Amino acid sequence: MTFPRSAAAPSRCLPFLLAGGQGSRLFELTSRVCKPALSFGSFEGRIVDFVLSATVRAGFENLFVATQYRPDGLCRHLDRNWAHNFARGVSIRDGAALSAHGYRGTADAVRANITSLDAFGPREIMILSGDHVLDIDLAALLQHHRSQECPVTVAATSVPLSTAGDFGIFDLDAGGRLSGFVEKPAHPTPMADDPGRALASTGIYVFDWIWLKAALRAGAGPAAARDDFGQDILPMALQEKALCVYRLPEGDEGRGAYWRDVGTLDAYRLAQLDFDAAETPVALPKTMRRPVTQSVDSFSEGTVYLPGSRAGRRSQIRNAIVGPGVQLPVGFRAGFDEEEDARWFRRSAGGTLLITAEMMARRETTLRKAPTRPLFRQRPRMTSLSPMEG
Numbered sequence: 470m471t472f473p474r475s476a477a478a479p480s481r482c483l484p485f486l487l488a489g490g491q492g493s494r495l496f497e498l499t500s501r502v503c504k505p506a507l508s509f510g511s512f513e514g515r516i517v518d519f520v521l522s523a524t525v526r527a528g529f530e531n532l533f534v535a536t537q538y539r540p541d542g543l544c545r546h547l548d549r550n551w552a553h554n555f556a557r558g559v560s561i562r563d564g565a566a567l568s569a570h571g572y573r574g575t576a577d578a579v580r581a582n583i584t585s586l587d588a589f590g591p592r593e594i595m596i597l598s599g600d601h602v603l604d605i606d607l608a609a610l611l612q613h614h615r616s617q618e619c620p621v622t623v624a625a626t627s628v629p630l631s632t633a634g635d636f637g638i639f640d641l642d643a644g645g646r647l648s649g650f651v652e653k654p655a656h657p658t659p660m661a662d663d664p665g666r667a668l669a670s671t672g673i674y675v676f677d678w679i680w681l682k683a684a685l686r687a688g689a690g691p692a693a694a695r696d697d698f699g700q701d702i703l704p705m706a707l708q709e710k711a712l713c714v715y716r717l718p719e720g721d722e723g724r725g726a727y728w729r730d731v732g733t734l735d736a737y738r739l740a741q742l743d744f745d746a747a748e749t750p751v752a753l754p755k756t757m758r759r760p761v762t763q764s765v766d767s768f769s770e771g772t773v774y775l776p777g778s779r780a781g782r783r784s785q786i787r788n789a790i791v792g793p794g795v796q797l798p799v800g801f802r803a804g805f806d807e808e809e810d811a812r813w814f815r816r817s818a819g820g821t822l823l824i825t826a827e828m829m830a831r832r833e834t835t836l837r838k839a840p841t842r843p844l845f846r847q848r849p850r851m852t853s854l855s856p857m858e859g
């Protein structure tokens with residue numbers, strides 16, 4: 470499979486893909502696979518395909534990947550479907566194999582690999598996440614970084630204020646200049662020109678390698694322990710006036726960049742709904758294909774079906790993620806009665822219902838064991854007819 474590539478291949482910038490997080494906010498969905506290796510809707514392919522596609526299109530010829538939590542499925546996928554797209558190879562480093570404690574955070578994943586990264590002789594390192602659904606021109610991001618002569622560039626985009634607490638949020642002063650950054654703030658600052666939204670870090674960064682190495686080395690050891698980009702390295706860069714923001718082009722006439730972090734059940738479901746329409750918001754990566762399975766003759770509203778799942782006839786399902794391989798019986802109903810849903814399934818604060826095969830099996834067993842209701846609540850009164858009445 471060939472990908473169209475950017476005309477100017479970004480030389481000496483090494484993409485570093487973070488793919489080691491547990492994805493705990495997706496609960497049972499990531500109990501067997503890491504988040505990047507999760508399916509996206511009923512499409513064939515994995516979430517990680519979006520960022521890999523953007524990386525190949527930007528013309529990168531190398532890729533460095535940090536894995537840690539349940540890496541097997543991801544490694545197989547990379548090997549079978551992606552490695553051949555990177556002319557100079559894909560290097561995968563697993564945190565658990567590197568040391569007993571593994572990578573202690575996103576920045577520590579880079580620090581633990583400084584020697585191997587040095588061997589590539591990079592001028593910059595571009596940090597990417599394996600669990601974003603995106604279509605971003607990464608070559609333009611690198612070009613912007615180089616034009617600013619700023620050691621750290623963070624790709625940023627606006628998000629609704631209601632979800633801003635899930636992200637690193639920038640503060641801008643009255644003149645639109647960067648004045649602060651807080652990781653997952655309890656009270657995010659709205660943007661001056663759009664009070665319903667806040668300016669969020671996408672978790673995509675370009676670092677001058679010399680600057681980053683020095684920052685990571687200064688933050689090593691239990692006393693400093695600067696292990697996380699959002700918590701530690703970005704605030705440090707801001708303090709040193711070493712940080713610039715690259716605002717992703719936003720939504721004018723469909724030409725904007727598309728970026729979603731699908732780290733929560735709500736975000737994972739909603740992003741998939743964006744791709745439900747015949748015309749998807751951005752082109753699907755070439756490794757992704759249209760539905761493997763579809764629900765049959767059922768009423769589904771706001772619901773996504775993961776591969777191999779199926780809804781029986783006359784079923785009614787609202788705002789749910791139907792997990793891989795789940796077979797919903799004929800006439801099944803979910804998403805209409807909060808109490809009944811919570812009895813069997815996981816329900817997020819934002820109202821997304823997660824239905825897995827294990828939950829369905831538990832439900833079925835419980836319902837089967839439940840005593841069957843008597844046909845009559847009271848024993849029918851025995852009336853004997855007296856001979857006279859007879």
Ligand SMILES: Nc1ncnc2c1ncn2[C@@H]1O[C@H](COP(=O)(O)OP(=O)(O)O[C@H]2O[C@H](CO)[C@@H](O)[C@H](O)[C@H]2O)[C@@H](O)[C@H]1O
Nearest residue numbers: 487488489490572574578598599636637670671672699730
């Ligand atoms: N120990 C480890 N080893 C290897 N990989 C690991 C890892 N821990 C996490 N990762 C990976 O790194 C990426 C970032 O994950 P995090 O969960 O730390 O950040 P989060 O998404 O919460 O915030 C971040 O991303 C959001 C945007 O999504 C920003 O707004 C916010 O500022 C930023 O901190 C994910 O792809 C994850 O799999």
